[in-house]
Amino acid sequence: MATIYDVAKAAGVSPKTVSRVMNGDAPVNVRTRELVEATMDSLGYVPSSAARAMRSQRTRLVGLVTGAISGSQAAGGATGLPDLQIVQGIQRTLAESGMTLLVSDTSEPGGVPQLVRTLREHRVEGLFYVASHHQRIELPDGARAARMVLVNGFDDAGTPCVLPDDTEGQWALTAALIARGHRRIGFLTLPAALVAQGLRLEGYARALAEAGIAYDPALVVETSHSGAAQEREVLQAAIEGMLALEEPPTVLCCGNDRLAVAVYGILRAREVKVPEGMSVAGYDDYRVISETLYPQLTTMELPYGRMGEAAARLMLGELRGKKPAAIGARVLVEGELRWRDSVTPGPAAVA
Known part of the structure; x- marks a missing residue:
């Protein structure tokens, strides 16, 4: 294995000059620098990062x-x-x-x-x-x-x-839906145990309040993480309940893009088309989902x-x-x- 002394000898310079080229801690003319670097490459010399770290007290x-x-x-x-x-x-x-x-x-x-x-x-x-x-x-x-x-x-x-x-994210999504003419916005939230749920509910409620829209608890349903089958039952019951309201929602906001996949399926089973019969929005921009669903999913990015x-x-x-x-x-x-x-x-x- 080549050493700094081998490089110096082959390049016809001092070991100190080789050190200066490697560390960049002192001026070396361009021609000498190029010669030393070419010699290091030809000999396969790799500087010891451990040795430099001991000298500088920096490992990077x-x-x-x-x-x-x-x-x-x-x-x-x-x-x-x-x-x-x-x-x-x-x-x-x-x-x-x-x-x-x-x-x-x-x-x-x-x-x-x-x-x-x-x-x-x-x-x-x-x-x-x-x-x-x-x-x-x-x-x-x-x-x-x-x-x-x-x-x-x-x-x-x-x-x-x-x-x-999360608060500003849900606020921005809800405000954008309101700006596009939606006043009845269903919200299928994450489980209450997750920190993001409370923060996003805060953003959702703020966007409604700023637009002069009353918060309707009937439009907000918590989803479950206790199992896929039970989660689907909760979603199905929530969607059926919202659709049966005297003033049903015109858009459903999902706590994440994965929930949106299930919502698409439940709506399709009820012969409700997306977005003609019901608009759907997600959260995450998990692009494996958001860009492959049909129609592609409107969603707020997790950055x-x-x-x-x-x-x-x-x-x-x-x-x-x-x-x-x-x-x-x-x-x-x-x-x-x-x-x-x-x-x-x-x-x-x-x-």
């Missing part, structure tokens, strides 16, 4: 712990694979700054401390923890680092975090990629010596409304 490594890869959701559930967009956003932004991301995956919270210890042994300069969905996190003992950013989750300790702006980028920028700010993020700091990232063919203008639309 950042760790990340997630369950998005090997968790049960990654096998095709409602979450999992889309969450990888968070990891991609982090990696893309760090790479632009010359940082390397070390990803460790676990499907069990109990394994997090060991993964964190391993990452710290590799002298990572910071650590991300990426949750599978918007939730409160209770990290086990030993699962923290001096520089840490939570993504898609928050904790009671006030660790800096990056979250989707996973931009959340990852925001988390990386937050981490880079600390690594570059800027003022550390304050305890309790939360960065909210807004999604974009994806308007497709599943929503038609409502009765109150202006001609």
Whole structure:
């Protein structure tokens, strides 16, 4: 294996000059730099990042712990694979700054401390923890680092975090439906146990209030996570109940795109066409669903990629010596409304 001394001898320069070319810490004329770089390539010389880290006290490594890869959701559930967009956003932004991301995956919270210890042994300069969905996190003992950013989750300790702006997302979607003439807006919500449910209900109610539309509890039904069969029964009963109202809804908002798939099927079984007989909107913009349903689904994006980028920028700010993020700091990232063919203008639309 070639050494720095082999490179220096072959290039006819001093080892100090080779070091300067590798580290960029002192001026070297262009011709000499090109000669040294060409010699390193010809000899197959690879600089030791470990040795440079010992000298500079910087490894340029950042760790990340997630369950998005090997968790049960990654096998095709409602979450999992889309969450990888968070990891991609982090990696893309760090790479632009010359940082390397070390990803460790676990499907069990109990394994997090060991993964964190391993990452710290590799002298990572910071650590991300990426949750599978918007939730409160209770990290086990030993699962923290001096520089840490939570993504898609928050904790009671006030660790800096990056979250989707669920309230503004549902407000924007509901306001857009109102602007297109819909006044009776059914809302098939996520289960109450999920943090996003309360936030989105807040956005939904605010959009109605701002438009002078009364909140009707008959148009809001919580869905269930207790099993696919039971969930379908709940959805079917909810839709039948809404359609039987004296003033039925003209559009159904679904807590996520997966629910929209079931809603399409239930409406089709009742010979209600989408969007002619009932408009349907989702949430997530899980494009495997939203772009393959017919008609394609209008939905609010969960901005996973931009959340990852925001988390990386937050981490880079600390690594570059800027003022550390304050305890309790939360960065909210807004999604974009994806308007497709599943929503038609409502009765109150202006001609």
